[in-house]
Amino acid sequence: MALIVQKYGGTSVGSIEKIRNIAVKLKTIKEQGHDLVVVLSAMSGETDRLIRLAQEITPTPDTRELDCLLSIGEQTTVSLMAVTLIDMGIDAVSLLGFQAKIISDDVHGKARIEDVDPARIQEELAQGRIVVVAGFQGIDPNGDITTLGRGGSDTTAVALAAALKADVCEIYTDVTGVFTTDPNVEKRARKLDRISYEEMLEMASLGAKVLEIRSVELAVNHQVVLHVRSTFSDETGTLVMKEEDIMEKRVVSGVAYRKDEARVTLTKVPDKPGIAQTIFKPISDANIVVDMIIQNTSADCLTDLTFTVPKKDFARTMAMLTPTAKEIGAQQLLGDENIAKVSIVGAGMQNHPGVAAKMFAALATAGVNILMISTSEIKISCVIDENYTELAVRALHKEFGLDKVA
Amino acid sequence: MALIVQKYGGTSVGSIEKIRNIAVKLKTIKEQGHDLVVVLSAMSGETDRLIRLAQEITPTPDTRELDCLLSIGEQTTVSLMAVTLIDMGIDAVSLLGFQAKIISDDVHGKARIEDVDPARIQEELAQGRIVVVAGFQGIDPNGDITTLGRGGSDTTAVALAAALKADVCEIYTDVTGVFTTDPNVEKRARKLDRISYEEMLEMASLGAKVLEIRSVELAVNHQVVLHVRSTFSDETGTLVMKEEDIMEKRVVSGVAYRKDEARVTLTKVPDKPGIAQTIFKPISDANIVVDMIIQNTSADCLTDLTFTVPKKDFARTMAMLTPTAKEIGAQQLLGDENIAKVSIVGAGMQNHPGVAAKMFAALATAGVNILMISTSEIKISCVIDENYTELAVRALHKEFGLDKVA
Numbered sequence: 163m164a165l166i167v168q169k170y171g172g173t174s175v176g177s178i179e180k181i182r183n184i185a186v187k188l189k190t191i192k193e194q195g196h197d198l199v200v201v202l203s204a205m206s207g208e209t210d211r212l213i214r215l216a217q218e219i220t221p222t223p224d225t226r227e228l229d230c231l232l233s234i235g236e237q238t239t240v241s242l243m244a245v246t247l248i249d250m251g252i253d254a255v256s257l258l259g260f261q262a263k264i265i266s267d268d269v270h271g272k273a274r275i276e277d278v279d280p281a282r283i284q285e286e287l288a289q290g291r292i293v294v295v296a297g298f299q300g301i302d303p304n305g306d307i308t309t310l311g312r313g314g315s316d317t318t319a320v321a322l323a324a325a326l327k328a329d330v331c332e333i334y335t336d337v338t339g340v341f342t343t344d345p346n347v348e349k350r351a352r353k354l355d356r357i358s359y360e361e362m363l364e365m366a367s368l369g370a371k372v373l374e375i376r377s378v379e380l381a382v383n384h385q386v387v388l389h390v391r392s393t394f395s396d397e398t399g400t401l402v403m404k405e406e407d408i409m410e411k412r413v414v415s416g417v418a419y420r421k422d423e424a425r426v427t428l429t430k431v432p433d434k435p436g437i438a439q440t441i442f443k444p445i446s447d448a449n450i451v452v453d454m455i456i457q458n459t460s461a462d463c464l465t466d467l468t469f470t471v472p473k474k475d476f477a478r479t480m481a482m483l484t485p486t487a488k489e490i491g492a493q494q495l496l497g498d499e500n501i502a503k504v505s506i507v508g509a510g511m512q513n514h515p516g517v518a519a520k521m522f523a524a525l526a527t528a529g530v531n532i533l534m535i536s537t538s539e540i541k542i543s544c545v546i547d548e549n550y551t552e553l554a555v556r557a558l559h560k561e562f563g564l565d566k567v568a
Numbered sequence: 569m570a571l572i573v574q575k576y577g578g579t580s581v582g583s584i585e586k587i588r589n590i591a592v593k594l595k596t597i598k599e600q601g602h603d604l605v606v607v608l609s610a611m612s613g614e615t616d617r618l619i620r621l622a623q624e625i626t627p628t629p630d631t632r633e634l635d636c637l638l639s640i641g642e643q644t645t646v647s648l649m650a651v652t653l654i655d656m657g658i659d660a661v662s663l664l665g666f667q668a669k670i671i672s673d674d675v676h677g678k679a680r681i682e683d684v685d686p687a688r689i690q691e692e693l694a695q696g697r698i699v700v701v702a703g704f705q706g707i708d709p710n711g712d713i714t715t716l717g718r719g720g721s722d723t724t725a726v727a728l729a730a731a732l733k734a735d736v737c738e739i740y741t742d743v744t745g746v747f748t749t750d751p752n753v754e755k756r757a758r759k760l761d762r763i764s765y766e767e768m769l770e771m772a773s774l775g776a777k778v779l780e781i782r783s784v785e786l787a788v789n790h791q792v793v794l795h796v797r798s799t800f801s802d803e804t805g806t807l808v809m810k811e812e813d814i815m816e817k818r819v820v821s822g823v824a825y826r827k828d829e830a831r832v833t834l835t836k837v838p839d840k841p842g843i844a845q846t847i848f849k850p851i852s853d854a855n856i857v858v859d860m861i862i863q864n865t866s867a868d869c870l871t872d873l874t875f876t877v878p879k880k881d882f883a884r885t886m887a888m889l890t891p892t893a894k895e896i897g898a899q900q901l902l903g904d905e906n907i908a909k910v911s912i913v914g915a916g917m918q919n920h921p922g923v924a925a926k927m928f929a930a931l932a933t934a935g936v937n938i939l940m941i942s943t944s945e946i947k948i949s950c951v952i953d954e955n956y957t958e959l960a961v962r963a964l965h966k967e968f969g970l971d972k973v974a
Contacts, residue, residue: 178624218584220655231647234640241637249626261711305667
């Protein structure tokens with residue numbers, strides 16, 4: 163008899179029929195004697211529909227009011243799920259963010275969960291009920307509805323699992339787990355049985371979309387074991403857990419990529435104190451997130467500075483930097499939107515020298531030119547020409563033996 | 569500078585365009601320096617759509633969960649209205665039932681408001697905001713969402729007006745006020761400038777659909793002056809107020825009718841103690857509401873008993889009474905679905921003898937046969953053949969001079 167928190171995403175609850183299918187699964191688990199807390203997203207497309215509705219009024223709706231509107235999506239699915247369960251003879255109750263006491267800050271549209279008071283949920287569980295909680299939404303200290311941003315339902319599920327000290331937090335999605343790489347790019351991608359929190363964090367930030375990054379951070383902090391698995395099959399998925407609890411450590415666990423960044427280069431920048439501040443302060447003030455920054459070794463007190471920004475902010479960044487480049491006496495301002503970032507991730511690489519060299523060699527053999535490199539303890543990222551993305555992913559996947567069963 | 573509570577019904581907020589039109593009206597009133605609390609219904613048809621959605625799962629959805637789902641309708645309109653106002657540069661805030669602290673009992677689907685804690689609304693008003701409150705919904709002592717039943721937004725508005733000690737509670741609807749009778753039946757129906765609470769209660773219970781009856785009861789209890797008026801014109805509507813405050817009292821204020829009842833008669837029932845109990849107990853147990861009951865003078869210890877029930881419960885009532893009729897030794901069980909109830913209402917009739925005689929004479933002159941009669945201090949109702957309804961309404965409207973300006 164375990165306490166299980168489950169989360170179902172938008173495609174899993176996209177229709178009355180799908181809701182009924184999940185209800186049948188829940189009934190089985192409940193009848194095995196487990197306690198069940200189920201977190202639901204809005205039906206797929208519903209959040210976007212509500213945003214469009216508000217945008218019929220204004221392109222920039224008030225964020226407090228938009229949150230009140232958007233929370234409707236999850237309110238619909240949880241009440242329909244509870245109706246379905248009760249109709250099947252299973253005692254169940256839906257709880258919205260304010261009822262489940264999911265306390266967040268008041269940053270509407272991307273609020274952070276600050277606390278969860280599990281008393282009501284525990285009370286309902288003690289009554290033998292399945293508790294169906296609206297994901298993505300919280301309540302701030304003023305008593306106003308907040309939303310947690312894209313993927314927020316994952317965060318809701320992990321926060322509840324932490325507060326309830328659940329045995330496991332199962333994230334049901336439309337794939338069977340976390341893969342060694344994107345199966346759309348490499349057919350031989352394999353599902354991982356286990357992955358460490360740190361690896362999952364890197365994979366998520368490098369473009370693997372299976373888990374929202376904040377939910378993984380929350381899981382690390384509270385040591386919540388995540389089980390990423392498919393709504394549409396009974397296959398075991400991927401466990402996301404402490405590195406120490408994973409017996410066999412792979413050097414490289416996965417290959418990730420993202421194509422949503424652009425590269426900006428300032429050449430022959432006078433290398434003197436304060437120059438980085440002059441360049442990056444206005445970019446940061448404009449809320450543009452800079453990812454990789456590379457500064458080449460200075461020659462003649464002149465340096466080349468290269469960094470990446472989101473593609474959607476590229477034009478704005480170039481426009482802002484045109485006067486700056488002149489002001490600081492840089493030779494040229496160059497930009498390139500046709501880049502991709504390809505990365506290998508693996509908790510084992512910190513104890514294995516030569517992983518980077520092996521990566522660069524594999525890319526060279528495949529004829530892929532490396533434009534930028536950045537590394538952390540458990541990942542190595544290379545920026546390359548966007549056209550070579552899939553080729554590079556497949557080459558690295560093969561090089562590190564990811565297509566073979568471990 | 570007044571404190572005004574306004575309520576807009578579903579047809580008034582049926583689209584983004586209509587919401588914008590109301591927002592423009594609110595802006596004008598706000599700029600005149602008044603404090604404004606605005607109660608909104610769901611967009612017309614939305615509540616029915618949500619009920620149908622739940623009924624795709626089961627014809628009898630759990631009422632607690634259905635309330636959670638139904639409350640979405642008003643949540644949508646209040647957030648869209650607040651978005652619109654804020655976009656127009658008017659400070660505004662939406663509040664749901666739980667935020668406006670509209671405390672109800674836990675009878676889901678037809679909850680009664682038990683208390684309103686106006687602190688949050690007063691705080692928002694003090695900040696200079698228009699407060700947009702979701703009608704039709706409350707929160708019960710468990711923290712669960714309730715709905716107040718059809719027309720519940722009227723009740724929300726009156727409860728808020730009472731709690732806030734508002735100067736007036738304006739009910740905006742798609743007609744310009746309360747009429748002497750249904751304008752669809754009698755073209756010469758006139759809008760009443762004033763009507764007493766008691767008259768309005770009788771009119772509402774007799775079929776005039778302009779105000780929900782519970783909202784009028786609440787208004788009497790808290791002496792809230794109601795102003796029923798049109799969303800789509802600036803014309804003054806009808807004030808619903810204390811009888812003492814209405815200078816000129818009409819003998820008859822209006823003619824009402826309803827066609828949704830059926831008549832049941834048991835003939836030659838042995839007239840002995842306990843017989844009424846035998847007949848009406850099972851009907852009451854089946855939640856069937858009996859309206860008029862008439863028992864003729866007993867002859868030879870045999871009596872004819874006639875009563876009316878809602879048409880929708882007629883077949884059920886007849887089926888239940890068939891064995892009962894035999895059991896108690898009644899001669900016949902007769903039923904008639906083709907009846908209507910036509911009524912005249914007027915606070916002045918309590919001081920004017922002869923009103924009933926005048927009514928009966930008018931009906932006789934029009935060739936309308938009276939099947940049943942019931943009276944209260946301020947109304948007289950006659951059950952007649954349904955086919956004569958409109959004829960009877962017009963005859964009475966003319967007889968009591970309602971087509972002439974008072």
